[in-house]
Structures are given as structure tokens and as C-alpha cells.
Amino acid sequence: MATVPETTVESAVSLRDVRRRYDRGEPVDALAGVSLDLPRGSYTAVMGPSGSGKSTLMNVVGLLDTPTDGAVTIGGTDASSLSESERARVRGAEVGFVFQTFNLMPRLTALDNVALPMVFAGVPRPERRERARRLLERVGLGDRLDHLPNELSGGQRQRVAIARALANDPAILLADEPTGNLDSATSDAVLALFDELHTEGNTVLLVTHERAVAEHAERIVHVLDGRVERVETLRR
Amino acid sequence: MDLGESVGMSLSAIRGHKLRSGLTVLGVVIGITAVITFVTLGGSLQAGLVGDLGGEGASNVNVWSSPTEVSGPPGAGAQPVFTDRDVRELDRQQDVRQVVARGTVRLSTVSDGNDTVALQQATAYGRSYFAPDDLREGRSFRQGADEAVLNPAAAALFEDELRAGDTLTLALEDGREVDVRVVGVLDTSTAQDPFEGFTQGPRVYLPTDPFYERVVTGPTSGDPERVYQTLFVIADGPEQVGGVRERTLTYLAEESDAATLVAPNVEFVAQTNEQLLDQVRDILDTLTAFVTGVAVISLVVGAIGIANIMLVSVTERTREIGIMKAVGARDRDVLGVFLTEAAVLGVVGAAVGTVAGLAVGYAGTVFVDLPFVVPWEWGVVAVVVGVLVGVVSGLYPAWNAARTDPIDALRYE
Ligand SMILES: Nc1ncnc2c1ncn2[C@@H]1O[C@H](COP(=O)(O)OP(=O)(O)O)[C@@H](O)[C@H]1O
Numbered sequence: 196m197a198t199v200p201e202t203t204v205e206s207a208v209s210l211r212d213v214r215r216r217y218d219r220g221e222p223v224d225a226l227a228g229v230s231l232d233l234p235r236g237s238y239t240a241v242m243g244p245s246g247s248g249k250s251t252l253m254n255v256v257g258l259l260d261t262p263t264d265g266a267v268t269i270g271g272t273d274a275s276s277l278s279e280s281e282r283a284r285v286r287g288a289e290v291g292f293v294f295q296t297f298n299l300m301p302r303l304t305a306l307d308n309v310a311l312p313m314v315f316a317g318v319p320r321p322e323r324r325e326r327a328r329r330l331l332e333r334v335g336l337g338d339r340l341d342h343l344p345n346e347l348s349g350g351q352r353q354r355v356a357i358a359r360a361l362a363n364d365p366a367i368l369l370a371d372e373p374t375g376n377l378d379s380a381t382s383d384a385v386l387a388l389f390d391e392l393h394t395e396g397n398t399v400l401l402v403t404h405e406r407a408v409a410e411h412a413e414r415i416v417h418v419l420d421g422r423v424e425r426v427e428t429l430r431r
Numbered sequence: 432m433d434l435g436e437s438v439g440m441s442l443s444a445i446r447g448h449k450l451r452s453g454l455t456v457l458g459v460v461i462g463i464t465a466v467i468t469f470v471t472l473g474g475s476l477q478a479g480l481v482g483d484l485g486g487e488g489a490s491n492v493n494v495w496s497s498p499t500e501v502s503g504p505p506g507a508g509a510q511p512v513f514t515d516r517d518v519r520e521l522d523r524q525q526d527v528r529q530v531v532a533r534g535t536v537r538l539s540t541v542s543d544g545n546d547t548v549a550l551q552q553a554t555a556y557g558r559s560y561f562a563p564d565d566l567r568e569g570r571s572f573r574q575g576a577d578e579a580v581l582n583p584a585a586a587a588l589f590e591d592e593l594r595a596g597d598t599l600t601l602a603l604e605d606g607r608e609v610d611v612r613v614v615g616v617l618d619t620s621t622a623q624d625p626f627e628g629f630t631q632g633p634r635v636y637l638p639t640d641p642f643y644e645r646v647v648t649g650p651t652s653g654d655p656e657r658v659y660q661t662l663f664v665i666a667d668g669p670e671q672v673g674g675v676r677e678r679t680l681t682y683l684a685e686e687s688d689a690a691t692l693v694a695p696n697v698e699f700v701a702q703t704n705e706q707l708l709d710q711v712r713d714i715l716d717t718l719t720a721f722v723t724g725v726a727v728i729s730l731v732v733g734a735i736g737i738a739n740i741m742l743v744s745v746t747e748r749t750r751e752i753g754i755m756k757a758v759g760a761r762d763r764d765v766l767g768v769f770l771t772e773a774a775v776l777g778v779v780g781a782a783v784g785t786v787a788g789l790a791v792g793y794a795g796t797v798f799v800d801l802p803f804v805v806p807w808e809w810g811v812v813a814v815v816v817g818v819l820v821g822v823v824s825g826l827y828p829a830w831n832a833a834r835t836d837p838i839d840a841l842r843y844e
């Protein structure tokens with residue numbers, strides 16, 4: 196696919212000419228005009244060298260970061276006009292983050308970590324515990340509900356993080372180097388889980404610098420110096 | 432985000448740092464302990480006094496003479512000036528039910544057979560004085576009889592605890608020895624009249640006849656008469672006590688033997704128990720203000736401690752703040768989490784302080800044998816103060832946490 200399609204209602208996320216400039220010292224254009232559409236149910240990988248703007252793209256899509264210019268639409272909501280608390284609400288409801296370093300709450304059990312996004316979304320306690328339990332079973336951790344993160348292996352922690360990302364049934368799963376801290380066997384298992392989640396209809400955006408990881412996706416967006424260099428569609 | 436969830440997270444954060452949290456709330460604990468101990472003791476003391484003085488004591492006027500420059504507890508500086516005639520004359524005044532003369536009998540020791548203990552004085556009353564329900568056994572003494580009533584502390588001075596029916600030998604100050612029959616033991620060692628103070632020492636009570644021996648030539652009668660240091664003028668009822676007090680002072684000033692016997696610069700004091708209670712309340716209020724001042728300082732120190740530890744905690748948990756925001760926490764949710772934690776620290780400090788204060792206060796009331804009164808309203812005040820101290824000291828750290836940039840926070844090592 197050489198051109199980026201126009202925004203459609205079917206897009207989980209769409210970016211229009213998004214720019215993000217950091218002004219600390221020498222100004223850096225981490226994103227220098229990115230347009231991108233992520234159709235519902237699609238699986239997209241973002242590849243590029245270190246410092247090319249991949250994480251910034253993630254953060255902008257996930258409403259953690261605000262673009263200096265351009266428009267971000269997520270789950271049908273235009274994010275540019277939102278207040279801080281509305282952005283937090285949309286982020287909680289429509290985005291599921293998975294990080295390289297897992298980023299679990301150290302003092303919360305696996306179950307409570309998975310339930311946390313539902314706490315901020317106002318889901319009643321019995322309901323969110325039940326759903327957290329089912330999600331942990333879904334990622335194969337039905338027998339680790341009450342374990343603390345430091346009682347789990349890296350692969351297990353990342354599964355908890357994935358279950359947490361799914362908690363509020365988001366429009367998109369954002370994974371920034373999710374296998375970066377895992378050995379190859381565990382990485383394969385985590386990537387297989389993403390494949391399954393994609394097959395089940397979830398929209399996935401995965402950042403990686405490894406070709407082999409990126410090839411799990413349907414297409415690869417290559418970024419360089421804050422721009423989309425090319426979009427590669429994969430066939431299997 | 433609901434409060435229950437914030438409190439749950441706070442408790443797990445606090446449990447994660449037990450020692451640190453404990454040391455942090457120490458200032459609050461000390462402040463609250465001081466206040467609760469004090470109000471418990473103060474309240475119990477008042478309750479004890481009201482019990483002693485308020486009920487039947489409400490009709491009493493306590494009378495003594497006092498050098499004009501002396502101010503102090505009831506009876507301070509009292510001289511023996513009230514004669515038997517004064518007692519009889521006051522008894523005849525309007526609305527007076529009876530007058531009880533009181534004096535002290537100087538002793539050197541008291542003995543039960545060969546078992547001898549030192550005791551400096553006994554209290555003598557001009558009536559039988561004790562009612563049946565003041566006594567745990569026996570009865571009160573009778574005037575004109577060699578009889579004594581002991582308080583439990585006095586009964587327990589001897590190896591064989593004394594009981595009604597036992598004989599006690601009193602060695603008087605001048606070396607004479609007299610045998611008395613113990614006819615009753617009181618049911619408590621607390622003071623039996625306002626002139627005894629609030630200590631729990633052993634006490635022996637005697638009838639003035641025959642034991643009280645201070646005698647002068649009566650200025651009116653010309654005959655030898657006993658002279659007493661203090662009198663209780665008891666009105667027919669609490670409504671009459673004010674009038675009785677007035678008439679007592681008038682009689683003493685204008686007609687009494689006491690007016691003749693009294694030294695210059697000595698005035699008569701007639702104090703109702705209500706006035707005495709007011710005086711005690713004044714003293715307690717002053718002390719309460721002082722203790723509250725100390726407590727406020729301690730609470731300020733406690734608040735600074737909580738603020739400090741919350742700042743540390745916010746920094747340590749920067750990454751957790753980033754995580755919370757990434758999964759949908761609004762700034763005010765983060766604010767709420769840290770404010771709740773500070774408030775929980777304050778409340779835990781206040782609760783520990785309240786329990787410690789009640790325990791110390793309880794031990795104090797047991798020690799001085801006062802009724803234990805739980806100051807419920809102060810318990811509520813303590814918890815509210817704990818919340819306030821926590822919230823105030825948590826505001827700035829929590830605000831810091833709330834405005835943390837999630838991207839920086841997630842990168843934070
Ligand atoms: N918070 C920030 N402040 C200043 N510069 C930043 C910040 N975040 C990222 N950058 C800069 O933006 C560029 C893109 O960074 P990033 O998106 O993290 O790249 P990647 O994830 O592809 O390695 C880099 O040059 C980086 O130094």
C-alpha cells in the first residue's frame with residue numbers, strides 16, 4: 196500500500212499530519228508530520244531505528260502525549276479538543292498499553308493490576324474482579340491471580356500487562372517493544388498471544404526494531420526521523 | 432475512583448513501609464496521646480469530684496479561716512478558731528440542716544498488736560459522718576465512743592488486713608496510747624471531704640469526742656471548749672446553700688467566737704462545693720490549654736513529618752503514577768490516592784494516639800481510684816484532627832504527584 200487511506204468510520208485510530216516537537220534545548224521534531232490510519236481489527240507494526248520517533252508515536256496515539264500540531268482521532272473521538280480529564284477517560288476506555296518494562300504496580304496482585312483500569316473507569320468492584328479473573332485466565336494465568344509482580348517471571352508479567360491492557364475492551368492495543376525484555380522462547384509465546392488477540396478482532400499497534408517481530412503484523416510502517424518512510428503490506 | 436479503593440491502596444502502600452510510616456506518624460501519636468490522656472484524667476477527676484461533691488455534697492458549705500495572702504486548696508492555712516458554741520449557733524441558723532466540725536488528731540504510730548506503722552494524723556468529725564453505703568463493712572463511729580473507721584488503704588497497712596471488730600492502738604503525738612475499736616471500713620480510699628485533697632493515702636477517721644483535744648477558753652462562755660479548723664455547714668437542700676453561705680459569713684463576722692479568736696489578717700472562707708468545682712474546672716481548663724498547646728506543636732511536627740514522607744513517597748512512586756495515568760487515572764484520581772494516603776497516616780496516628788491516651792488515662796484513674804470516664808467526643812475530635820493534619824500535609828505532595836507528566840514518569844528509573 197503506497198498511499199495512506201482517507202479516514203473512515205472503520206478506523207480505530209487515525210492521525211492527520213501529526214507533529215510533535217520537543218523544545219528542551221535544541222528543538223527536536225520527534226514527529227514531523229505523520230498521517231496514519233489503523234482500521235478496526237488491523238495488526239500494524241512500527242519499525243525504525245532508535246530515536247526515529249516510534250515511542251512518541253505510541254504516546255500520541257495513546258493520548259499520553261499531545262501533538263504540537265495535527266489531529267488524532269481515536270475510537271471516533273477527536274482528541275484535540277479534550278480536557279485533561281476527558282483525555283484520561285478516553286485513554287482508559289479506548290487504549291490498552293503494553294510496555295517493554297511491563298510497568299505493573301509492584302504492590303498490587305496480578306488480579307488487582309488487571310482490575311486497575313476498571314477502577315479508574317468506575318466499574319463496580321465485583322464486576323471488575325470477575326472480568327480481571329477471566330482476562331487472566333484468557334492469557335493463561337488463571338492460577339496466578341493473587342501473585343505479586345515480583346513473584347512472576349518476565350513472560351508472566353507481560354501476560355498480566357496484556358490482560359490489563361484488555362481490561363476496558365479498548366479500541367486499540369499499543370505495545371512498545373513488548374518483547375524487548377524477554378528471551379526468545381517467551382517472546383514467541385507473547386507474540387503468539389498478540390496473534391490470537393488479533394484473530395479475535397482486536398486492533399494492535401506494535402513497535403519493534405526487529406524484523407522477525409514485525410513480521411507478525413499485517414503491515415509494517417517504517418519510520419525515520421519522525422516521518423513515515425514507507426508502509427509495507429505483508430502477505431502470508 | 433471510589434474512596435474504598437483509595438483507602439485500600441493507601442493501606443497497602445503504608446504496609447509496604449511499616450517502620451517508616453510508624454516513625455512518620457509518631458508526632459501525631461504523641462500529640463493525640465497527650466491530649467487524650469489529659470482529657471481522660473481531667474474528665475475522670477471532674478466526674479469523681481461531682482460524684483463526691485455534686486450529689487449530697489451540693490448542699491454543703493465548706494468553712495475555714497485563711498490568711499488573706501494565702502490562696503490554695505480548701506483549708507489552706509486554716510487555724511483552729513471555730514468553737515463548740517459556733518457550731519451550735521450555726522446549727523440554729525435558718526435552712527441549716529446540720530453543722531459538722533472537722534479537725535485533725537496528731538498521731539505518731541498506729542498498731543495492730545505488735546504490727547506497728549507510722550501515721551501522722553487522723554481525721555476527726557463532729558458527727559457520725561459516714562452513711563451506710565459509704566462503708567464496705569461495719570458501721571460509722573459514734574460520738575463519745577472509742578471507735579474508728581478506716582479507709583481500705585489504712586486497713587491494708589497491716590499484715591492481717593483489719594476488719595470491723597478489730598482493735599487498733601493509736602500512739603498520740605504526746606506519747607499516750609489509746610485503744611480504739613475498728614467499727615467500719617470504707618468502700619474506697621478516695622478523699623472523704625474537700626479538705627483531704629485527692630491522694631489515696633491510708634486514713635483513720637475518729638469521732639471528735641473524745642479524740643479531738645484542742646481546747647480554748649470560750650470567749651462567750653468562759654468555759655473550756657474545743658476549737659476546730661474547719662466546718663461543714665449543711666443546708667436543707669441545694670437551693671438554700673447560697674443563703675446559708677451568706678448567713679454563715681455574716682454570723683462569723685459579727686457574732687462568732689471565731690471572730691475573737693482569729694488572728695489579724697485572717698479572713699473566713701465559706702465555699703460551696705459548686706464554687707470548689709468551678710475552681711477545679713478553672714484549673715483543669717488552664718492545664719488543658721497548656722497541654723493542647725504542647726499537642727499542637729507536636730501535631731505541627733507530625734504534619735511536617737507526614738508532608739516530608741509523602742514527598743519522598745511521591746518521588747519513589749513516580750513510575751506508579753505514570754502507570755496509573757496510562758491506564759486512565761485523571762489528575763484528580765492521582766491527587767486522591769496520595770491525599771487519602773496522607774489522611775490515612777494521620778488517622779492511624781490519631782487512632783493509635785487515642786488508644787494510647789485512653790490506656791494511660793485509664794491507668795491513671797485506676798492509680799488514683801477515680802471513676803474512668805471515656806471522653807467520646809474527644810475521640811471523634813482526635814480522628815478529625817488526624818484527617819485534617821494528614822490532608823493538609825498531603826496537599827502539596829499530592830498536587831506534585833497529580834501534575835507529574837506520565838511520559839516522564841513512565842521513563843523514570
Ligand atoms: N521528553 C522528551 N524530551 C525531549 N526530547 C525527546 C523526549 N522524548 C523523545 N525525545 C526525542 O524525540 C526523538 C524520538 O524519540 P522516541 O520517540 O523515544 O524514539 P524511539 O522510540 O523511536 O527510539 C528522539 O530524538 C528523542 O531524543
Ligand SMILES: [Mg+2]
Nearest residue numbers: 246249250251
Ligand atoms: Mg522507544
